[in-house]
Amino acid sequence: MDPDTTLRVDGVTHHLDLDPRASLLDTLRQRLGVMSPKKGCDHGQCGACTVLVDGRRVLACLSLAVAQDGHEITTADGLSEDGADHPVHRAFVEEDALQCGYCTPGQVCSAVGALDEFARGWPSAVTTDVAADPELDDAEIAERMSGNLCRCGAYKGIRAAVADAHREVSR
Amino acid sequence: MTDTDMTGTDMTPALAPHAIGRDLARRDGAAKVRGTAFYADESPVENPVYCRIVASTIARGRAVSVDTGEAEGLDGVLAVLTPATAERLASTSDAELAVLQDDRVGFRGQIVGAVVAESFEVARDAAARVRVEYEVAAHDAALSADRDDLYTPDQVNPTYETDTAQGDMAAAMASAPVTLERTYTTPMLHNNPMEPHATTALWEPDRGAGALTLYDSTQGVHPVRSTVAAVLGLDEDQVRVVCPYVGGGFGSKGMPHANTVLAAMAARAVPGRPVRVALTRQQMFSLAGYRTPTIQQVQLAAQRDGALDGIAIDVVEQTSRIKEFAEQTGVPTRNMYAAPNRRTTHRLAALDVPVPSWMRAPGECPGMFGPEVALDELAAELGMDPVELRIRNEPDVDPETGKPFSTRNLVACLRRGAEQFGWPGRDPRPGVRLEGGWWIGTGVASATYPVYRMPVSTAVIGYSGGRYVARIGAADIGTGAWTVLPQIAADALGVPVQEVEVLIGDTEYPPASVAGGSSGTTTWGSALVAAAEQFRGKFGADPHEGDEIEASVPENAASERFAMHAYGAHFAEVAVHADTGEVRVPRLHGTFAAGRIVNPRLARSQLLGGMTMGLGMALMEDSVLDPRTGHVVNHDLAEYHVATNADVADLRADWVHEDDPHVNPMGSKGIGEIGIVGTAAAVANAAWHATGVRVRDLPLTLDKVLPPA
Ligand code: FES
Ligand code: FES
Numbered sequence: 001m002d003p004d005t006t007l008r009v010d011g012v013t014h015h016l017d018l019d020p021r022a023s024l025l026d027t028l029r030q031r032l033g034v035m036s037p038k039k040g041c042d043h044g045q046c047g048a049c050t051v052l053v054d055g056r057r058v059l060a061c062l063s064l065a066v067a068q069d070g071h072e073i074t075t076a077d078g079l080s081e082d083g084a085d086h087p088v089h090r091a092f093v094e095e096d097a098l099q100c101g102y103c104t105p106g107q108v109c110s111a112v113g114a115l116d117e118f119a120r121g122w123p124s125a126v127t128t129d130v131a132a133d134p135e136l137d138d139a140e141i142a143e144r145m146s147g148n149l150c151r152c153g154a155y156k157g158i159r160a161a162v163a164d165a166h167r168e169v170s171r
Numbered sequence: 172m173t174d175t176d177m178t179g180t181d182m183t184p185a186l187a188p189h190a191i192g193r194d195l196a197r198r199d200g201a202a203k204v205r206g207t208a209f210y211a212d213e214s215p216v217e218n219p220v221y222c223r224i225v226a227s228t229i230a231r232g233r234a235v236s237v238d239t240g241e242a243e244g245l246d247g248v249l250a251v252l253t254p255a256t257a258e259r260l261a262s263t264s265d266a267e268l269a270v271l272q273d274d275r276v277g278f279r280g281q282i283v284g285a286v287v288a289e290s291f292e293v294a295r296d297a298a299a300r301v302r303v304e305y306e307v308a309a310h311d312a313a314l315s316a317d318r319d320d321l322y323t324p325d326q327v328n329p330t331y332e333t334d335t336a337q338g339d340m341a342a343a344m345a346s347a348p349v350t351l352e353r354t355y356t357t358p359m360l361h362n363n364p365m366e367p368h369a370t371t372a373l374w375e376p377d378r379g380a381g382a383l384t385l386y387d388s389t390q391g392v393h394p395v396r397s398t399v400a401a402v403l404g405l406d407e408d409q410v411r412v413v414c415p416y417v418g419g420g421f422g423s424k425g426m427p428h429a430n431t432v433l434a435a436m437a438a439r440a441v442p443g444r445p446v447r448v449a450l451t452r453q454q455m456f457s458l459a460g461y462r463t464p465t466i467q468q469v470q471l472a473a474q475r476d477g478a479l480d481g482i483a484i485d486v487v488e489q490t491s492r493i494k495e496f497a498e499q500t501g502v503p504t505r506n507m508y509a510a511p512n513r514r515t516t517h518r519l520a521a522l523d524v525p526v527p528s529w530m531r532a533p534g535e536c537p538g539m540f541g542p543e544v545a546l547d548e549l550a551a552e553l554g555m556d557p558v559e560l561r562i563r564n565e566p567d568v569d570p571e572t573g574k575p576f577s578t579r580n581l582v583a584c585l586r587r588g589a590e591q592f593g594w595p596g597r598d599p600r601p602g603v604r605l606e607g608g609w610w611i612g613t614g615v616a617s618a619t620y621p622v623y624r625m626p627v628s629t630a631v632i633g634y635s636g637g638r639y640v641a642r643i644g645a646a647d648i649g650t651g652a653w654t655v656l657p658q659i660a661a662d663a664l665g666v667p668v669q670e671v672e673v674l675i676g677d678t679e680y681p682p683a684s685v686a687g688g689s690s691g692t693t694t695w696g697s698a699l700v701a702a703a704e705q706f707r708g709k710f711g712a713d714p715h716e717g718d719e720i721e722a723s724v725p726e727n728a729a730s731e732r733f734a735m736h737a738y739g740a741h742f743a744e745v746a747v748h749a750d751t752g753e754v755r756v757p758r759l760h761g762t763f764a765a766g767r768i769v770n771p772r773l774a775r776s777q778l779l780g781g782m783t784m785g786l787g788m789a790l791m792e793d794s795v796l797d798p799r800t801g802h803v804v805n806h807d808l809a810e811y812h813v814a815t816n817a818d819v820a821d822l823r824a825d826w827v828h829e830d831d832p833h834v835n836p837m838g839s840k841g842i843g844e845i846g847i848v849g850t851a852a853a854v855a856n857a858a859w860h861a862t863g864v865r866v867r868d869l870p871l872t873l874d875k876v877l878p879p880a
Pocket of ligand 1: 059
């Protein structure tokens with residue numbers, strides 16, 4: 001077993017003795033009982049396990065937990081410090097951007113990460129002028145959210161929800 | 172309730188809609204967006220252990236020795252199950268569920284061993300160290316229509332006649348002025364719900380009732396309980412199945428598969444410890460069911476004005492040699508269009524392949540592809556508008572049974588959909604619109620799905636704490652039952668929807684049917700309405716704390732007199748890149764007639780979700796089974812492509828108002844499946860209109876639309 005690893009998860013500090021083979025996803029779910037991130041493929045192909053590591057989108061199934069020593073992990077359940085709903089949460093419910101809900105926590109984290117990337121002026125594959133400030137139109141949202149599969153096909157609602165949340169946070 | 176016939180005066184459904192029809196947000200939405208709604212693999216248990224499957228690497232033969240020595244030597248391994256050591260099951264009549272009962276291998280990926288360990292990492296490591304020696308037998312995994320061993324199943328799913336004939340189809344083909352005969356194929360397709368099939372099982376032998384608890388990812392807790400109890404030889408009351416939330420299923424979680432039985436066996440090997448079994452995404456391609464590939468030979472015989480003299484579909488598809496599943500691909504052709512001569516047949520090849528099963532709209536979904544593309548080909552041949560050709564062949568009564576339709580609004584869907592999509596004035600010529608390097612075209616296809624009502628479902632309604640609480644062991648697989656059932660119960664009780672709670676997803680609640688066949692709202696809703704009526708009849712409008720009553724879904728006498736189906740019209744715009752052949756779908760529109768819509772917000776999600784899955788079927792979904800190995804080579808989400816966000820452009824679903832007094836008290840028809848039904852044909856027809864290339868084999872990948880080099 002590896003020496004002590006420190007993970008901060010949704011604001012709580014954990015000191016753990018970890019199997020070096022354990023992914024961040026399995027550590028969250030199986031060691032810490034943090035079930036918000038889901039396992040859809042375990043191979044970085046679906047996005048269901050998306051969490052924020054120091055504010056950036058990360059696939060928890062492709063990340064070894066020991067490599068996250070000292071980092072701040074945020075799941076869809078820990079997005080607001082006071083436990084209240086995040087604008088992205090509210091927008092997803094309002095736009096019915098989910099059905100079975102299994103991809104949803106990953107979509108929510110991905111949306112928060114994508115909005116932050118956008119706010120920093122990061123271009124995407126569909127940004128035509130990478131030097132200009134991009135417009136967050138439907139195509140930009142679709143592109144930036146395409147790492148998260150939804151077999152229920154809630155994509156239209158997801159795009160609407162991300163647009164709503166963007167309007168709310170940038171107001 | 173009113174159940175008047177067509178001559179009656181009361182032509183609206185029995186229940187006056189107040190909560191029904193309201194655009195309410197999903198009740199379980201808040202928990203799902205945070206990820207706190209719990210699924211089977213995250214059920215609240217103490218100190219779980221993990222079970223990992225060892226899967227066969229051959230398609231047929233025997234696992235003559237399973238060497239567990241190295242695996243058992245690992246720290247943390249609690250049990251290794253093999254064909255030699257696993258408990259003997261009470262019933263092995265269902266070969267798919269006869270897990271580890273002998274050493275025979277019937278398909279690649281079958282369970283030949285399993286490891287239970289204290290941690291997931293150790294279980295995975297140990298499973299990789301189990302050494303299996305095989306005696307390999309020659310296998311056969313290649314479907315073709317030319318096989319000489321195709322056979323006729325006794326019936327097709329669920330209980331339809333295998334073959335039907337009316338009039339003389341051969342004579343119609345010989346005499347009609349215009350005939351068309353084409354072969355269409357749809358590939359093997361996998362449901363791939365985002366939540367892999369999973370079970371958490373706990374065996375507490377001293378408990379008697381409830382000794383076995385299964386948190387199972389399922390579309391029906393009661394069907395799982397009765398199946399598992401029979402397989403294990405337990406009384407039903409010894410088994411409790413819990414499943415409040417399901418991460419999708421689309422049919423694959425409709426019937427229990429091997430993982431559920433394995434979880435129970437593994438739990439019985441380590442009593443008192445909860446065991447978690449979750450299929451890997453790769454294992455989902457062999458152990459969780461799939462849609463059979465289909466080969467459809469379609470014949471159309473028509474007059475020059477478009478009137479069909481005959482329509483026929485002869486289907487060849489596969490099943491597994493170890494267990495039969497016969498998809499009812501030819502069934503929708505039996506009553507979709509008027510034609511005096513008609514034939515439908517189904518032939519199966521029994522192969523050494525995984526067991527096929529339900530996938531969203533079994534029968535209708537693949538079975539509307541061939542005929543709806545054939546109609547498009549016929550329209551082109553006749554120089555007729557494809558929308559008008561369909562309307563030209565609208566039947567007055569069900570052409571198969573002669574019964575009137577309870578309601579049938581296909582024509583309204585076609586007309587309204589055409590209007591909304593901007594179809595009128597369409598230039599019918601294919602391959603003439605090149606815009607910015609893309610060939611552009613539009614296409615149409617019809618959709619249908621039957622109204623099913625399951626025979627068994629019971630609801631309890633009680634009054635407690637100033638609220639009405641109903642309980643029924645139903646399932647919400649993303650369909651919205653948590654939200655929609657309270658709307659129905661509220662209207663049946665005549666109270667505001669906030670005063671009603673409906674609890675589902677647990678065998679502690681009364682028996683309910685599987686969430687399948689788009690039958691949930693009809694079946695469970697009818698049980699709730701019956702219970703509400705009896706509740707009011709017995710306790711009046713002012714019940715006392717603790718008053719409670721139970722009632723079951725009644726039979727629907729009207730189903731003897733009427734044919735009952737939902738209908739839809741799909742319209743697609745397709746763009747095909749002139750140089751690369753890349754196929755995109757900038758617009759997809761569906762107009763549906765599915766009775767009264769109980770919750771527009773959630774209904775739209777269902778319809779759009781079906782259309783999105785249909786888009787995947789049209790453009791990319793294709794399980795490639797290598798006949799040399801019996802292996803689905805693209806067995807993960809990197810290689811089996813499902814539509815992602817950027818694949819879905821302008822997607823719209825709408826419906827026509829439809830009052831159907833005959834289907835059920837709500838006046839609703841199922842909407843979970845019809846959205847997928849016509850999508851692929853509409854896209855294929857639009858691709859032809861864009862390019863002039865007729866693709867008859869799904870999916871519409873670029874190699875098929877590019878002109879030959
Ligand atoms: S579970 Fe991590 S990407 Fe699918
Ligand atoms: S909501 Fe079911 S997979 Fe996205």
